[in-house]
Amino acid sequence: MATLLHVQNLTVRFGRRTVLENLGFDLHAGEVMAVIGPNGSGKTVLLKSLLRLIPSTGVIAWAPGTQAGYVPQKIAPDRGLPLRVREALEAKARILRLGPGEVAIAAETAGLGEELLDSAVGILSGGQFQKLLIAFALLGQPNVLLFDEPTASLDELSEERVYDLLHRLQAERSMTVILVSHDLSVVFRYATTVLCLSRGLTCSGPPKEILTPTALEALYGAPAKFYAHHEEHGR
Amino acid sequence: MTAGEFYALALALLFAVAAGLVGSFALSKRMLLASDVLSHLALPGLGLALLIHVNPLVGGAASLLIGTLLVWHLEQRTGLAADVTIGVVFAAGLALGALVTPREDLLEALFGKFQPLSLPSFLLGAAAVIAIALFLFRFRDALVLSLLSPELASSVGVSLSRLELYFLLIFSLTILVGLQFMGALLASALVILPAAIGRRFANSLSHFLLASSAASVLAVLLGYFLGRRLFPSLGLGPMIVIVAALIFVASLAFGPKQHAGA
Numbered sequence: 001m002a003t004l005l006h007v008q009n010l011t012v013r014f015g016r017r018t019v020l021e022n023l024g025f026d027l028h029a030g031e032v033m034a035v036i037g038p039n040g041s042g043k044t045v046l047l048k049s050l051l052r053l054i055p056s057t058g059v060i061a062w063a064p065g066t067q068a069g070y071v072p073q074k075i076a077p078d079r080g081l082p083l084r085v086r087e088a089l090e091a092k093a094r095i096l097r098l099g100p101g102e103v104a105i106a107a108e109t110a111g112l113g114e115e116l117l118d119s120a121v122g123i124l125s126g127g128q129f130q131k132l133l134i135a136f137a138l139l140g141q142p143n144v145l146l147f148d149e150p151t152a153s154l155d156e157l158s159e160e161r162v163y164d165l166l167h168r169l170q171a172e173r174s175m176t177v178i179l180v181s182h183d184l185s186v187v188f189r190y191a192t193t194v195l196c197l198s199r200g201l202t203c204s205g206p207p208k209e210i211l212t213p214t215a216l217e218a219l220y221g222a223p224a225k226f227y228a229h230h231e232e233h234g235r
Numbered sequence: 236m237t238a239g240e241f242y243a244l245a246l247a248l249l250f251a252v253a254a255g256l257v258g259s260f261a262l263s264k265r266m267l268l269a270s271d272v273l274s275h276l277a278l279p280g281l282g283l284a285l286l287i288h289v290n291p292l293v294g295g296a297a298s299l300l301i302g303t304l305l306v307w308h309l310e311q312r313t314g315l316a317a318d319v320t321i322g323v324v325f326a327a328g329l330a331l332g333a334l335v336t337p338r339e340d341l342l343e344a345l346f347g348k349f350q351p352l353s354l355p356s357f358l359l360g361a362a363a364v365i366a367i368a369l370f371l372f373r374f375r376d377a378l379v380l381s382l383l384s385p386e387l388a389s390s391v392g393v394s395l396s397r398l399e400l401y402f403l404l405i406f407s408l409t410i411l412v413g414l415q416f417m418g419a420l421l422a423s424a425l426v427i428l429p430a431a432i433g434r435r436f437a438n439s440l441s442h443f444l445l446a447s448s449a450a451s452v453l454a455v456l457l458g459y460f461l462g463r464r465l466f467p468s469l470g471l472g473p474m475i476v477i478v479a480a481l482i483f484v485a486s487l488a489f490g491p492k493q494h495a496g497a
Binding site for chain 2: 048051053068070072075077078080081082083084087088090091092094095096120121133136
Protein backbone atom coordinates (compact mmCIF):
# COMPACT_ATOMS: atom_id res chain seq x y z
CA MET A 1 0.00 0.00 0.00
CA ALA A 2 1.24 3.44 -0.89
CA THR A 3 1.99 5.82 1.97
CA LEU A 4 -0.50 8.67 1.88
CA LEU A 5 0.69 10.53 4.92
CA HIS A 6 3.97 10.51 6.77
CA VAL A 7 4.11 12.24 10.15
CA GLN A 8 7.30 12.58 12.14
CA ASN A 9 8.21 14.53 15.30
CA LEU A 10 4.92 16.41 15.13
CA THR A 11 4.76 18.86 18.02
CA VAL A 12 2.04 21.40 18.78
CA ARG A 13 2.32 23.97 21.56
CA PHE A 14 -0.18 26.58 22.71
CA GLY A 15 1.88 29.08 24.64
CA ARG A 16 3.63 27.01 27.28
CA ARG A 17 1.28 24.06 27.02
CA THR A 18 2.45 21.17 24.88
CA VAL A 19 -0.51 19.36 23.35
CA LEU A 20 1.26 17.00 20.99
CA GLU A 21 4.90 16.01 21.32
CA ASN A 22 7.07 14.14 18.85
CA LEU A 23 4.18 12.26 17.35
CA GLY A 24 4.95 10.02 14.43
CA PHE A 25 2.95 7.61 12.27
CA ASP A 26 2.32 6.59 8.67
CA LEU A 27 -1.02 6.29 6.99
CA HIS A 28 -1.51 4.19 3.87
CA ALA A 29 -4.01 4.73 1.09
CA GLY A 30 -7.35 3.07 1.79
CA GLU A 31 -6.81 2.74 5.53
CA VAL A 32 -9.28 3.88 8.15
CA MET A 33 -7.34 5.24 11.08
CA ALA A 34 -9.20 5.88 14.32
CA VAL A 35 -7.72 8.39 16.75
CA ILE A 36 -8.76 7.69 20.33
CA GLY A 37 -7.85 9.07 23.70
CA PRO A 38 -9.32 10.89 26.69
CA ASN A 39 -10.63 14.46 26.52
CA GLY A 40 -7.88 17.00 26.09
CA SER A 41 -5.39 14.51 24.67
CA GLY A 42 -5.10 16.48 21.44
CA LYS A 43 -7.24 14.50 18.98
CA THR A 44 -8.86 17.55 17.40
CA VAL A 45 -5.56 19.43 17.52
CA LEU A 46 -3.99 16.57 15.58
CA LEU A 47 -6.58 16.79 12.80
CA LYS A 48 -6.24 20.55 12.59
CA SER A 49 -2.48 20.43 12.44
CA LEU A 50 -2.61 17.76 9.72
CA LEU A 51 -4.81 20.19 7.76
CA ARG A 52 -2.37 23.00 8.61
CA LEU A 53 -5.13 25.00 10.27
CA ILE A 54 -2.88 25.51 13.30
CA PRO A 55 0.89 25.93 13.44
CA SER A 56 3.03 22.94 14.35
CA THR A 57 6.62 21.76 14.08
CA GLY A 58 7.87 18.49 12.64
CA VAL A 59 7.08 16.70 9.42
CA ILE A 60 3.60 16.41 7.90
CA ALA A 61 4.06 15.00 4.41
CA TRP A 62 0.98 14.22 2.33
CA ALA A 63 1.46 12.23 -0.88
CA PRO A 64 1.41 14.50 -3.94
CA GLY A 65 -2.09 15.17 -5.24
CA THR A 66 -3.79 14.41 -1.94
CA GLN A 67 -7.13 16.18 -1.54
CA ALA A 68 -8.42 16.35 2.01
CA GLY A 69 -12.03 16.82 3.09
CA TYR A 70 -12.64 17.94 6.66
CA VAL A 71 -15.71 17.36 8.80
CA PRO A 72 -15.12 19.39 11.97
CA GLN A 73 -16.42 18.57 15.42
CA LYS A 74 -19.96 19.88 15.79
CA ILE A 75 -20.03 23.60 15.14
CA ALA A 76 -23.03 25.65 16.12
CA PRO A 77 -24.30 27.61 13.13
CA ASP A 78 -25.53 31.11 13.75
CA ARG A 79 -29.30 30.59 13.98
CA GLY A 80 -30.04 33.88 12.30
CA LEU A 81 -27.67 33.42 9.40
CA PRO A 82 -29.51 34.27 6.16
CA LEU A 83 -27.82 31.57 4.13
CA ARG A 84 -29.21 28.56 2.31
CA VAL A 85 -27.50 25.17 2.38
CA ARG A 86 -27.10 25.37 -1.40
CA GLU A 87 -25.42 28.79 -1.16
CA ALA A 88 -22.88 27.46 1.34
CA LEU A 89 -21.99 24.49 -0.86
CA GLU A 90 -21.85 26.60 -4.02
CA ALA A 91 -19.48 29.01 -2.29
CA LYS A 92 -16.95 26.25 -1.72
CA ALA A 93 -17.48 24.87 -5.22
CA ARG A 94 -16.69 28.28 -6.72
CA ILE A 95 -13.61 28.80 -4.55
CA LEU A 96 -12.26 25.41 -5.66
CA ARG A 97 -13.39 26.13 -9.25
CA LEU A 98 -15.36 22.91 -9.44
CA GLY A 99 -17.48 22.06 -12.43
CA PRO A 100 -21.25 22.44 -12.45
CA GLY A 101 -23.08 19.49 -10.99
CA GLU A 102 -20.47 18.80 -8.30
CA VAL A 103 -22.70 20.32 -5.63
CA ALA A 104 -25.55 18.03 -6.63
CA ILE A 105 -23.28 14.97 -6.52
CA ALA A 106 -21.84 15.81 -3.09
CA ALA A 107 -25.31 16.62 -1.74
CA GLU A 108 -26.72 13.37 -3.00
CA THR A 109 -23.86 11.31 -1.56
CA ALA A 110 -24.36 12.94 1.84
CA GLY A 111 -28.13 12.43 1.65
CA LEU A 112 -29.07 16.08 1.35
CA GLY A 113 -32.36 16.25 -0.57
CA GLU A 114 -33.61 19.17 -2.66
CA GLU A 115 -35.75 20.38 0.22
CA LEU A 116 -32.79 20.57 2.60
CA LEU A 117 -30.66 22.27 -0.05
CA ASP A 118 -33.15 25.12 -0.10
CA SER A 119 -33.41 25.41 3.69
CA ALA A 120 -31.71 28.13 5.68
CA VAL A 121 -28.58 26.84 7.40
CA GLY A 122 -29.78 28.19 10.75
CA ILE A 123 -32.89 26.00 10.96
CA LEU A 124 -31.20 22.64 10.34
CA SER A 125 -31.32 19.98 13.03
CA GLY A 126 -28.11 18.46 14.36
CA GLY A 127 -28.32 15.53 11.94
CA GLN A 128 -29.18 17.70 8.97
CA PHE A 129 -26.33 20.04 9.73
CA GLN A 130 -24.00 17.05 9.92
CA LYS A 131 -25.11 16.10 6.41
CA LEU A 132 -24.26 19.60 5.25
CA LEU A 133 -20.79 19.29 6.78
CA ILE A 134 -20.26 15.93 5.11
CA ALA A 135 -21.46 17.21 1.72
CA PHE A 136 -19.16 20.19 2.23
CA ALA A 137 -16.21 17.90 2.90
CA LEU A 138 -17.00 15.70 -0.12
CA LEU A 139 -17.01 18.65 -2.53
CA GLY A 140 -13.89 18.54 -4.65
CA GLN A 141 -13.73 14.72 -4.56
CA PRO A 142 -11.19 14.33 -1.75
CA ASN A 143 -9.26 11.06 -1.45
CA VAL A 144 -8.87 11.43 2.30
CA LEU A 145 -11.54 12.43 4.83
CA LEU A 146 -10.72 13.80 8.28
CA PHE A 147 -13.70 13.22 10.47
CA ASP A 148 -13.86 14.71 13.98
CA GLU A 149 -16.42 13.03 16.24
CA PRO A 150 -18.78 12.47 13.34
CA THR A 151 -21.71 11.40 15.47
CA ALA A 152 -21.33 13.45 18.65
CA SER A 153 -24.69 15.19 18.27
CA LEU A 154 -26.67 12.46 16.55
CA ASP A 155 -29.19 9.90 17.71
CA GLU A 156 -28.39 6.26 17.12
CA LEU A 157 -30.27 5.95 13.86
CA SER A 158 -28.51 8.89 12.23
CA GLU A 159 -25.27 7.64 13.70
CA GLU A 160 -25.74 4.36 11.91
CA ARG A 161 -26.33 6.21 8.63
CA VAL A 162 -23.20 8.28 9.00
CA TYR A 163 -21.11 5.18 9.50
CA ASP A 164 -22.83 3.40 6.63
CA LEU A 165 -21.93 6.38 4.47
CA LEU A 166 -18.35 6.30 5.66
CA HIS A 167 -18.17 2.61 4.93
CA ARG A 168 -19.62 3.10 1.44
CA LEU A 169 -17.19 5.89 0.63
CA GLN A 170 -14.35 3.75 1.73
CA ALA A 171 -15.51 0.69 -0.20
CA GLU A 172 -16.60 2.46 -3.41
CA ARG A 173 -13.99 5.18 -3.69
CA SER A 174 -11.29 3.51 -1.59
CA MET A 175 -11.27 6.69 0.47
CA THR A 176 -8.70 6.98 3.22
CA VAL A 177 -10.25 8.08 6.49
CA ILE A 178 -8.91 9.57 9.70
CA LEU A 179 -11.58 9.36 12.33
CA VAL A 180 -11.69 10.83 15.83
CA SER A 181 -14.14 8.89 17.92
CA HIS A 182 -15.08 8.22 21.51
CA ASP A 183 -17.16 5.25 20.51
CA LEU A 184 -14.91 2.22 20.81
CA SER A 185 -17.42 -0.15 19.22
CA VAL A 186 -17.31 2.03 16.12
CA VAL A 187 -13.55 2.01 16.18
CA PHE A 188 -13.57 -1.76 16.42
CA ARG A 189 -15.99 -2.12 13.53
CA TYR A 190 -14.59 0.38 11.03
CA ALA A 191 -10.98 1.14 11.78
CA THR A 192 -8.13 -0.76 10.17
CA THR A 193 -5.61 0.95 12.42
CA VAL A 194 -5.80 2.82 15.70
CA LEU A 195 -3.74 5.71 17.00
CA CYS A 196 -4.16 6.45 20.68
CA LEU A 197 -3.20 9.72 22.24
CA SER A 198 -2.75 10.34 25.90
CA ARG A 199 -0.47 12.78 27.62
CA GLY A 200 3.01 11.63 26.77
CA LEU A 201 1.89 8.16 25.82
CA THR A 202 0.99 7.11 22.33
CA CYS A 203 0.37 3.75 20.77
CA SER A 204 -0.67 2.55 17.37
CA GLY A 205 -1.56 -0.71 15.67
CA PRO A 206 -4.54 -2.75 14.49
CA PRO A 207 -7.67 -2.47 16.69
CA LYS A 208 -7.39 -6.02 18.00
CA GLU A 209 -3.99 -5.29 19.48
CA ILE A 210 -4.75 -1.83 20.78
CA LEU A 211 -8.25 -2.25 22.10
CA THR A 212 -7.45 -4.65 24.90
CA PRO A 213 -8.82 -3.97 28.38
CA THR A 214 -5.34 -3.42 29.81
CA ALA A 215 -4.29 -1.02 27.06
CA LEU A 216 -7.53 0.93 27.40
CA GLU A 217 -7.15 1.19 31.12
CA ALA A 218 -3.68 2.62 30.63
CA LEU A 219 -5.01 5.04 28.04
CA TYR A 220 -8.11 6.31 29.80
CA GLY A 221 -6.89 5.81 33.33
CA ALA A 222 -9.97 3.74 34.29
CA PRO A 223 -11.30 0.31 33.36
CA ALA A 224 -13.23 0.65 30.09
CA LYS A 225 -16.29 -1.33 31.07
CA PHE A 226 -18.41 -0.09 28.20
CA TYR A 227 -15.95 -1.53 25.77
CA ALA A 228 -16.49 -5.15 26.78
CA HIS A 229 -20.22 -4.58 26.52
CA HIS A 230 -19.96 -3.31 22.99
CA GLU A 231 -17.58 -5.99 21.90
CA GLU A 232 -20.19 -8.69 22.33
CA HIS A 233 -22.61 -6.98 19.97
CA GLY A 234 -20.08 -5.27 17.81
CA ARG A 235 -19.27 -7.90 15.26
CA MET B 236 -32.52 70.22 -10.90
CA THR B 237 -29.07 71.44 -11.88
CA ALA B 238 -26.40 69.09 -13.18
CA GLY B 239 -24.57 69.39 -9.86
CA GLU B 240 -27.67 68.42 -7.90
CA PHE B 241 -28.29 65.52 -10.24
CA TYR B 242 -24.76 64.20 -9.71
CA ALA B 243 -25.19 64.53 -5.95
CA LEU B 244 -28.46 62.59 -5.97
CA ALA B 245 -27.04 59.95 -8.33
CA LEU B 246 -24.04 59.39 -6.07
CA ALA B 247 -26.30 59.25 -3.02
CA LEU B 248 -28.27 56.46 -4.71
CA LEU B 249 -25.09 54.59 -5.65
CA PHE B 250 -23.92 54.96 -2.06
CA ALA B 251 -27.25 53.54 -0.95
CA VAL B 252 -26.67 50.39 -3.00
CA ALA B 253 -23.13 49.96 -1.66
CA ALA B 254 -24.31 50.56 1.91
CA GLY B 255 -27.07 47.97 1.54
CA LEU B 256 -24.63 45.35 0.26
CA VAL B 257 -21.92 46.01 2.83
CA GLY B 258 -24.52 46.24 5.59
CA SER B 259 -25.88 42.80 4.74
CA PHE B 260 -22.48 41.23 5.28
CA ALA B 261 -21.79 43.34 8.38
CA LEU B 262 -25.10 42.24 9.89
CA SER B 263 -24.35 38.58 9.12
CA LYS B 264 -20.92 38.97 10.70
CA ARG B 265 -22.68 40.46 13.73
CA MET B 266 -20.50 43.52 13.57
CA LEU B 267 -23.08 46.15 12.57
CA LEU B 268 -22.70 48.26 15.65
CA ALA B 269 -18.95 47.80 15.72
CA SER B 270 -18.68 48.93 12.14
CA ASP B 271 -21.01 51.83 12.86
CA VAL B 272 -18.58 53.08 15.42
CA LEU B 273 -15.71 52.60 13.02
CA SER B 274 -17.27 55.17 10.71
CA HIS B 275 -16.99 57.88 13.35
CA LEU B 276 -13.25 57.59 13.01
CA ALA B 277 -13.54 59.89 10.01
CA LEU B 278 -14.18 62.78 12.38
CA PRO B 279 -10.67 63.58 13.61
CA GLY B 280 -9.38 63.72 10.05
CA LEU B 281 -12.33 65.80 8.91
CA GLY B 282 -11.80 68.26 11.72
CA LEU B 283 -8.08 68.49 11.18
CA ALA B 284 -8.60 69.09 7.46
CA LEU B 285 -11.09 71.88 8.17
CA LEU B 286 -8.67 73.41 10.62
CA ILE B 287 -5.82 73.60 8.12
CA HIS B 288 -8.12 74.27 5.12
CA VAL B 289 -7.58 71.06 3.22
CA ASN B 290 -10.39 69.15 1.47
CA PRO B 291 -12.22 67.59 4.43
CA LEU B 292 -12.79 64.35 2.51
CA VAL B 293 -9.05 63.83 2.21
CA GLY B 294 -8.69 64.27 5.96
CA GLY B 295 -11.64 61.95 6.64
CA ALA B 296 -10.19 59.31 4.32
CA ALA B 297 -6.80 59.52 5.99
CA SER B 298 -8.07 59.13 9.55
CA LEU B 299 -10.53 56.39 8.51
CA LEU B 300 -7.71 54.46 6.87
CA ILE B 301 -5.38 54.87 9.84
CA GLY B 302 -8.17 53.95 12.27
CA THR B 303 -9.13 50.88 10.22
CA LEU B 304 -5.58 49.61 10.03
CA LEU B 305 -5.17 50.23 13.75
CA VAL B 306 -8.33 48.28 14.55
CA TRP B 307 -7.22 45.37 12.38
CA HIS B 308 -3.72 45.40 13.78
CA LEU B 309 -4.96 45.42 17.40
CA GLU B 310 -7.37 42.61 16.59
CA GLN B 311 -4.60 40.46 15.10
CA ARG B 312 -2.07 41.29 17.80
CA THR B 313 -4.23 41.04 20.92
CA GLY B 314 -6.79 38.45 19.79
CA LEU B 315 -9.55 40.77 20.99
CA ALA B 316 -12.79 40.80 18.99
CA ALA B 317 -13.29 43.52 16.40
CA ASP B 318 -15.92 45.28 18.50
CA VAL B 319 -13.52 45.64 21.42
CA THR B 320 -10.67 47.09 19.39
CA ILE B 321 -13.04 49.34 17.43
CA GLY B 322 -14.49 50.58 20.71
CA VAL B 323 -11.07 51.54 22.01
CA VAL B 324 -9.91 53.26 18.84
CA PHE B 325 -13.27 54.98 18.40
CA ALA B 326 -13.34 56.60 21.82
CA ALA B 327 -9.93 58.10 21.27
CA GLY B 328 -10.79 59.16 17.72
CA LEU B 329 -14.05 60.88 18.57
CA ALA B 330 -12.50 62.80 21.44
CA LEU B 331 -9.67 63.92 19.21
CA GLY B 332 -12.14 64.88 16.47
CA ALA B 333 -14.28 66.98 18.82
CA LEU B 334 -11.17 68.80 20.02
CA VAL B 335 -9.74 69.71 16.64
CA THR B 336 -12.89 70.37 14.58
CA PRO B 337 -13.65 74.12 14.37
CA ARG B 338 -16.87 74.83 16.29
CA GLU B 339 -18.73 76.32 13.32
CA ASP B 340 -18.01 73.27 11.15
CA LEU B 341 -18.72 70.62 13.76
CA LEU B 342 -22.42 70.22 12.98
CA GLU B 343 -21.76 69.76 9.28
CA ALA B 344 -18.94 67.31 9.93
CA LEU B 345 -21.19 65.24 12.15
CA PHE B 346 -24.42 65.33 10.15
CA GLY B 347 -23.33 66.14 6.59
CA LYS B 348 -24.55 68.56 4.00
CA PHE B 349 -26.18 67.88 0.67
CA GLN B 350 -24.45 70.03 -1.90
CA PRO B 351 -24.13 69.92 -5.70
CA LEU B 352 -21.27 67.78 -6.96
CA SER B 353 -18.84 68.40 -9.79
CA LEU B 354 -18.58 65.75 -12.47
CA PRO B 355 -15.08 64.64 -11.37
CA SER B 356 -16.25 64.23 -7.75
CA PHE B 357 -19.22 62.21 -8.97
CA LEU B 358 -17.02 59.99 -11.12
CA LEU B 359 -14.61 59.42 -8.23
CA GLY B 360 -17.47 58.42 -5.94
CA ALA B 361 -19.01 56.19 -8.60
CA ALA B 362 -15.65 54.47 -9.12
CA ALA B 363 -15.46 53.80 -5.38
CA VAL B 364 -18.95 52.26 -5.40
CA ILE B 365 -18.02 50.05 -8.36
CA ALA B 366 -14.88 48.97 -6.49
CA ILE B 367 -16.98 48.07 -3.45
CA ALA B 368 -19.43 46.03 -5.52
CA LEU B 369 -16.62 44.26 -7.37
CA PHE B 370 -14.86 43.42 -4.12
CA LEU B 371 -18.00 41.96 -2.58
CA PHE B 372 -18.64 39.95 -5.74
CA ARG B 373 -15.07 38.67 -5.83
CA PHE B 374 -14.95 37.74 -2.14
CA ARG B 375 -18.56 36.77 -1.55
CA ASP B 376 -17.75 33.06 -1.37
CA ALA B 377 -14.94 33.54 1.12
CA LEU B 378 -17.21 35.80 3.19
CA VAL B 379 -20.02 33.25 3.06
CA LEU B 380 -17.75 30.46 4.29
CA SER B 381 -16.29 32.63 7.04
CA LEU B 382 -19.86 33.30 8.18
CA LEU B 383 -20.71 29.61 8.21
CA SER B 384 -17.55 28.62 10.07
CA PRO B 385 -14.14 30.28 10.13
CA GLU B 386 -12.60 26.82 10.46
CA LEU B 387 -14.22 25.50 7.30
CA ALA B 388 -13.26 28.66 5.47
CA SER B 389 -9.59 28.23 6.30
CA SER B 390 -9.75 24.53 5.45
CA VAL B 391 -10.64 25.63 1.90
CA GLY B 392 -7.68 28.01 1.86
CA VAL B 393 -9.36 31.29 2.80
CA SER B 394 -7.03 33.62 4.70
CA LEU B 395 -9.28 34.92 7.46
CA SER B 396 -7.08 37.76 8.66
CA ARG B 397 -6.66 39.13 5.14
CA LEU B 398 -10.38 38.80 4.52
CA GLU B 399 -11.09 40.72 7.73
CA LEU B 400 -8.75 43.53 6.68
CA TYR B 401 -10.28 43.76 3.20
CA PHE B 402 -13.76 43.88 4.67
CA LEU B 403 -12.86 46.65 7.12
CA LEU B 404 -11.27 48.64 4.28
CA ILE B 405 -14.29 48.19 2.02
CA PHE B 406 -16.52 49.21 4.89
CA SER B 407 -14.46 52.37 5.41
CA LEU B 408 -14.57 53.13 1.69
CA THR B 409 -18.36 52.86 1.79
CA ILE B 410 -18.50 55.28 4.70
CA LEU B 411 -16.21 57.65 2.85
CA VAL B 412 -18.54 57.80 -0.16
CA GLY B 413 -21.45 58.73 2.10
CA LEU B 414 -19.47 61.01 4.38
CA GLN B 415 -20.07 64.24 2.51
CA PHE B 416 -23.83 64.27 2.59
CA MET B 417 -24.51 62.04 5.60
CA GLY B 418 -21.77 63.22 7.96
CA ALA B 419 -19.48 61.21 10.22
CA LEU B 420 -22.27 60.30 12.62
CA LEU B 421 -24.97 59.31 10.13
CA ALA B 422 -23.08 57.76 7.21
CA SER B 423 -23.15 54.37 8.87
CA ALA B 424 -26.88 54.60 9.59
CA LEU B 425 -27.51 53.75 5.96
CA VAL B 426 -25.40 50.63 6.43
CA ILE B 427 -27.33 49.54 9.51
CA LEU B 428 -30.98 50.33 8.91
CA PRO B 429 -31.45 48.88 5.40
CA ALA B 430 -29.71 45.66 6.47
CA ALA B 431 -32.05 45.43 9.46
CA ILE B 432 -35.02 45.90 7.11
CA GLY B 433 -33.71 43.46 4.49
CA ARG B 434 -33.03 40.80 7.10
CA ARG B 435 -36.72 40.68 7.97
CA PHE B 436 -37.65 39.62 4.47
CA ALA B 437 -34.90 37.21 3.47
CA ASN B 438 -33.52 33.85 4.45
CA SER B 439 -31.07 33.46 1.63
CA LEU B 440 -28.05 35.61 1.06
CA SER B 441 -29.02 36.68 -2.46
CA HIS B 442 -32.46 37.85 -1.33
CA PHE B 443 -30.93 39.55 1.67
CA LEU B 444 -28.49 41.55 -0.48
CA LEU B 445 -31.30 42.56 -2.83
CA ALA B 446 -33.74 43.53 -0.08
CA SER B 447 -31.17 45.59 1.85
CA SER B 448 -30.06 47.51 -1.24
CA ALA B 449 -33.66 48.14 -2.27
CA ALA B 450 -34.56 49.42 1.21
CA SER B 451 -31.51 51.65 1.19
CA VAL B 452 -32.30 53.17 -2.24
CA LEU B 453 -35.91 53.71 -1.19
CA ALA B 454 -34.83 55.53 1.98
CA VAL B 455 -32.52 57.86 0.04
CA LEU B 456 -35.11 58.63 -2.64
CA LEU B 457 -37.91 59.28 -0.16
CA GLY B 458 -35.61 61.15 2.20
CA TYR B 459 -34.33 63.31 -0.61
CA PHE B 460 -37.71 64.39 -1.92
CA LEU B 461 -39.35 64.77 1.49
CA GLY B 462 -36.37 66.71 2.75
CA ARG B 463 -36.34 69.10 -0.16
CA ARG B 464 -40.09 69.63 -0.07
CA LEU B 465 -40.74 69.84 3.63
CA PHE B 466 -37.55 70.85 5.38
CA PRO B 467 -35.31 72.52 2.81
CA SER B 468 -33.22 74.19 5.49
CA LEU B 469 -32.37 70.93 7.23
CA GLY B 470 -29.64 68.54 6.20
CA LEU B 471 -30.78 65.61 4.09
CA GLY B 472 -28.80 63.09 6.14
CA PRO B 473 -31.10 63.17 9.17
CA MET B 474 -34.17 63.05 6.90
CA ILE B 475 -32.90 59.97 5.07
CA VAL B 476 -32.14 58.22 8.35
CA ILE B 477 -35.59 59.05 9.75
CA VAL B 478 -37.23 57.66 6.62
CA ALA B 479 -35.13 54.49 6.89
CA ALA B 480 -36.14 54.11 10.53
CA LEU B 481 -39.81 54.56 9.57
CA ILE B 482 -39.48 51.88 6.88
CA PHE B 483 -38.02 49.58 9.53
CA VAL B 484 -40.97 50.28 11.87
CA ALA B 485 -43.36 49.64 8.99
CA SER B 486 -41.59 46.34 8.27
CA LEU B 487 -42.27 45.35 11.88
CA ALA B 488 -45.97 46.09 11.44
CA PHE B 489 -46.50 44.67 7.97
CA GLY B 490 -43.64 42.24 7.44
CA PRO B 491 -43.44 38.59 8.51
CA LYS B 492 -44.11 38.01 12.22
CA GLN B 493 -40.69 36.58 12.86
CA HIS B 494 -37.69 36.98 10.66
CA ALA B 495 -37.25 33.98 8.44
CA GLY B 496 -34.90 31.36 9.73
CA ALA B 497 -35.17 32.15 13.43
